[in-house]
Amino acid sequence: MSAQATWEAPIARLTYVVFGISYNKNWSSYSEMKTAHAMDLLEPHSDEIQRPENDGLQGVRTKALQLLSKYSGYGIGAADLVQFMHNVATVTCPLGPKLLTLIGRHDRDEANLPGLIPSNNASDPAFLIELFQNKTITPQGLAALLGAHTVAQQFYIDPSRAGQPLDSTPGVWDTNFYREMALTDPPRGVFRLQSDAAISQANGISSRFQAFTDETFGQTVWNAQYSAAYVRLSLLGVNNINQLTDCTKVLPDAITSFSA
Numbered sequence: 001m002s003a004q005a006t007w008e009a010p011i012a013r014l015t016y017v018v019f020g021i022s023y024n025k026n027w028s029s030y031s032e033m034k035t036a037h038a039m040d041l042l043e044p045h046s047d048e049i050q051r052p053e054n055d056g057l058q059g060v061r062t063k064a065l066q067l068l069s070k071y072s073g074y075g076i077g078a079a080d081l082v083q084f085m086h087n088v089a090t091v092t093c094p095l096g097p098k099l100l101t102l103i104g105r106h107d108r109d110e111a112n113l114p115g116l117i118p119s120n121n122a123s124d125p126a127f128l129i130e131l132f133q134n135k136t137i138t139p140q141g142l143a144a145l146l147g148a149h150t151v152a153q154q155f156y157i158d159p160s161r162a163g164q165p166l167d168s169t170p171g172v173w174d175t176n177f178y179r180e181m182a183l184t185d186p187p188r189g190v191f192r193l194q195s196d197a198a199i200s201q202a203n204g205i206s207s208r209f210q211a212f213t214d215e216t217f218g219q220t221v222w223n224a225q226y227s228a229a230y231v232r233l234s235l236l237g238v239n240n241i242n243q244l245t246d247c248t249k250v251l252p253d254a255i256t257s258f259s260a
């Protein structure tokens with residue numbers, strides 16, 4: 001895997017974690033939506049980074065803090081930075097989509113209550129689906145978002161297998177994650193999360209997992225659905241959507257082909 005790819009995956013996970021916990025303090029109440037709380041996760045003295053569900057994000061957080069301290073004088077905020085990092089990481093992965101990149105979120109510095117994103121070993125599909133549904137992410141959206149595990153590795157679930165990828169091509173934004181989830185056992189050297197296995201079988205999700213394996217259309221359909229679900233995720237808790245600026249044009253071009 002390239003040095004670049006080793007940063008992309010933690011960045012992609014950081015953004016999901018930031019917005020997973022940024023949303024509100026009560027799963028089912030949309031009225032309590034908070035603005036993006038990336039500031040707190042990035043806050044040097046914050047305890048949020050110590051939480052077990054954030055294991056593995058310490059390195060990329062340090063990088064983000066360095067960037068923030070360099071550019072905050074130019075009006076760059078933490079929530080925007082984290083989203084921008086995600087969108088650059090995604091588009092610089094071979095086959096990764098170029099996502100709508102909206103900038104101008106207001107940071108907040110309140111910590112969230114613990115326990116608002118799935119613990120690393122959560123595996124009850126109904127619970128996990130509800131968790132996302134309460135944030136307006138449908139099962140179909142969750143099916144698409146989980147495809148980010150195509151660039152993922154695990155370090156903490158089974159430390160004796162630290163570094164194992166969640167699909168056989170971890171530097172590439174391809175649909176092998178979905179193809180390999182359809183096998184009875186993962187390929188040798190590939191780690192299968194219990195949560196992925198459980199969710200992939202769930203109603204409303206299994207058909208999406210299957211659709212994304214289609215040889216002809218799977219990649220295009222998945223990229224489109226990931227993009228839609230991700231833009232939604234990236235705007236959770238943002239209460240000034242109409243004032244955001246579309247900065248998509250500053251992203252590099254997508255790498256639309258890849259051969260091993």
Ligand code: HEM
Nearest residue numbers: 009010012013016056120145148152153154155156157195
């Ligand atoms: C049901 C929801 C989810 C669960 C339970 C889950 C769980 C996990 C776990 C256990 C790991 C491995 C952590 C480690 O041991 O180092 C991981 C890695 C990762 N996850 Fe998820 N995840 C979920 C959803 C998502 C979503 C929605 C995204 C992005 C949109 C995402 C992106 C990633 C990435 C990029 C990594 C790799 C990080 C690295 O390689 O360092 N995950 N996830």
